Amino acid sequence: MYILLVFTFTYLLTCRCWTQKDEKDKNVCGIGRQWLESILVSTECNGKGFHREMVTTVKFSPDVPNVLSVLLVHKLPRGIYVDPYQLASLSGHLQVTSFIILLDSAINLEAPAHRTGGFAALVYAPLVGKGSKLLKTSIPIHCRYHEPSFGDRKAVIVNIGPPDLLLRSETCNDLKPYAIVDAPCTAANSSICSWVQIQLHQVQSHVSLQIPVGDGSLAIPVICGTLLVTVICCLALSLNIWKHGSFNTMIKQR
Secondary structure: OHHHHHHHHHHHHHHHHHHHHHHHHHEEOOEEHHHHOOOEEEEEEEOOOOEEEEEEEEEOOOOOOOOEEEEEEEEEOOOEEOOHHHHHHOHHHHHHOOOEEEEOOOOOOOOOHHHOOOEEEEEEEOOOOOOOOEEEEEEEEEEOOOOOEOOOOOEEEEEEOOOEEEEEEOOOOOOOOOOEEEEEOOOOOOOEEEEEEOOOOOOOOOEEEEEEOOEHHHHHHHHHHHHHHHHHHHHHHHHHHHHOOHHHHHHHHO
């Protein structure tokens, strides 16, 4: 009888220990798998033409902890760019709206799409607290000029994929159950920290932008027309100057 009681007590204690360990693994540093699976991320582009605004919305569950930093990594294709000077002028406004943007490389504003490469825009958001369950960020983006087409193509499609969602706890480094990536700790880019990369379960589709391209078959007529107009304007200006005696006056003065 006593042996049976000891065995039962030992079994229940072992089960409790394993349950506690499993719950600990599911909620390391406040990053619980249950609410991770409920995170929703959506991206859309507003505006028309070559100048747009990319808006990203992150929706958290009500039980999200208040000890996390959020980082959105947008991997942008070469067909678009972000103006760093525009970001600098908007820095005060962006800080008021509670997010800061960091670009991972220098941006050539004048290069066409086929002479440049893609880049990443890192969007840092503040700690997610109990009063903020919906995070919304916006990035001003601009379309690059593409090579002219010599066929029937009138536009090109540029696809922008969904961002990577990274989370980090200020007070914990034990993040072993999750996929870990290295990224700058803050927008100051002064040091590298470990971030948890979230595997989102909802189906995310990319955002497509339709960018018009020039007609390459019109290159020669446009060049000839430009040269003709330039010659006509130069002749008209020269005749006007000669008619009013500007050349004769300059010769006499010499």
